[in-house]
Amino acid sequence: MAQWESKREQKKQARDLLVRDLHKKYPDLDAIDSKLSAYALDCVKRSLRGGAKGLDASDATYQALKQAREAVLASHGLTEAIYEPQWDCPICQDRGYVRPGVPCSCQLRQRREATYLASGLPEKYRDKTFDNFRTDVYTDPAAMEKKLARIHRFIDALAEGRPMGNLVLRGYVGRGKTHLSAAIANACIERDLTVVYRRVDDLLDLIRLCKFERGQDSEETIRTFDLLYNSDLLILDDFGAEPKTEFSIDELTRLIEERNLNNKSWIINTNLEYNDIEKLYDARLMERIDEKATVFRLDSPESMRREEARRVLDVGLI
Numbered sequence: 476m477a478q479w480e481s482k483r484e485q486k487k488q489a490r491d492l493l494v495r496d497l498h499k500k501y502p503d504l505d506a507i508d509s510k511l512s513a514y515a516l517d518c519v520k521r522s523l524r525g526g527a528k529g530l531d532a533s534d535a536t537y538q539a540l541k542q543a544r545e546a547v548l549a550s551h552g553l554t555e556a557i558y559e560p561q562w563d564c565p566i567c568q569d570r571g572y573v574r575p576g577v578p579c580s581c582q583l584r585q586r587r588e589a590t591y592l593a594s595g596l597p598e599k600y601r602d603k604t605f606d607n608f609r610t611d612v613y614t615d616p617a618a619m620e621k622k623l624a625r626i627h628r629f630i631d632a633l634a635e636g637r638p639m640g641n642l643v644l645r646g647y648v649g650r651g652k653t654h655l656s657a658a659i660a661n662a663c664i665e666r667d668l669t670v671v672y673r674r675v676d677d678l679l680d681l682i683r684l685c686k687f688e689r690g691q692d693s694e695e696t697i698r699t700f701d702l703l704y705n706s707d708l709l710i711l712d713d714f715g716a717e718p719k720t721e722f723s724i725d726e727l728t729r730l731i732e733e734r735n736l737n738n739k740s741w742i743i744n745t746n747l748e749y750n751d752i753e754k755l756y757d758a759r760l761m762e763r764i765d766e767k768a769t770v771f772r773l774d775s776p777e778s779m780r781r782e783e784a785r786r787v788l789d790v791g792l793i
Contacts, residue, residue: 483569486560494557501551507544514540587664593702596660596672603657612651614774622771626659629740633707634666638738643764645745646773652744655773656710659742668707675727676717678703682726704733707740714745715755724756731763743768 498505514537518530530537548554562568567579591601605627610619632639644652660670673681682703685696703709709730717723734741745752749770753761 482563483560486562486569490558490560497551497553497557501547504544504547504551504553507540507547511537511540511544586667590664590667590669594660594664594670594672595677596657596664596670600653600657600672601661603654604661605658608651608654608658612775614776619773625769625771626655630659630662630666633663633668633740639740640767640769641735641740641764642742643745643749643768643770644742644773645747645749645770646775648746650773650775652773653712656712656742656744660708660710663708669702669705670708670710671702671706672710672712674712674716675714675723678711679717679723679726683722703730705737705739709734709739709741711741711743714743715747715752719755724760727756728760728763731760735763735766 494508498508515530518534518537532538545555548557560568564579564581567573567581569581571579571582573579605623608623610616610623613619626642629639629642644655646652657672660672663670681699685691685693685699689696711727731741733739743764747755752764
């Protein structure tokens with residue numbers, strides 16, 4: 476609330492400075508505004524003594540002064556709008572609420588943008604939605620439609636605060652795993668859920684930075700780990716492409732284990748065969764992944780990236 480009040484005060488101050496500058500530039504505007512202010516003050520004093528209030532449609536003096544000011548403004552190419560702060564949102568006049576307890580759409584947009592920035596979802600993935608996710612390119616389109624229906628139920632459950640387990644999206648390179656997980660992230664953010672979206676190698680770099688450079692007690696580290704462990708949804712992209720070290724295995728095991736214990740959902744995208752995870756990592760991590768996960772395999776005859784590149788090339792050659 477204080478943030479919005481501060482913003483409103485800044486807008487009012489900017490309005491006051493503009494009017495002051497215009498008064499210096501146009502003395503006749505200053506003169507008519509002074510007459511209007513003096514008359515308004517006189518009306519207030521008379522009303523306190525029980526006299527007529529004035530300053531309405533029946534007040535001939537007030538209406539004459541208003542008309543005179545309109546004429547002065549028009550002569551300088553101005554309008555009454557100079558007396559109104561230039562609100563970023565004319566609906567709520569930068570209050571953030573249309574009425575007590577009801578946030579304005581501008582505040583909701585601001586919150587959503589902050590959620591996007593905190594999520595780590597790349598800007599280029601914001602247009603990845605279910606609407607432009609194609610199921611006809613898969614080996615079994617009907618089966619893919621059923622998987623999408625299951626994913627929509629998964630999102631609904633998250634939005635309702637019900638534990639819904641986790642997802643592993645498995646498929647070879649270019650089979651739409653990243654598009655699908657980005658679509659899930661976008662849908663969740665639109666429903667005001669907190670999401671963290673990270674490539675696994677980038678995530679591990681972030682954890683190293685927090686633990687060994689920023690320090691575990693720094694505000695930034697605390698905020699980062701709170702998001703990783705407590706966000707409504709954690710999406711780990713390109714699982715299996717990162718170097719397999721003791722550090723990476725320990726950190727991934729700890730992260731997934733903690734989220735499982737707290738019923739915090741996660742999604743893993745991987746090119747690995749599901750049974751290869753234990754071979755490349757260890758039984759502990761495999762057990763944590765397998766504990767509450769549903770595995771969706773994304774099968775298509777060829778890479779969608781290759782198909783899209785060929786389609787664009789064909790169009791370019793026509």
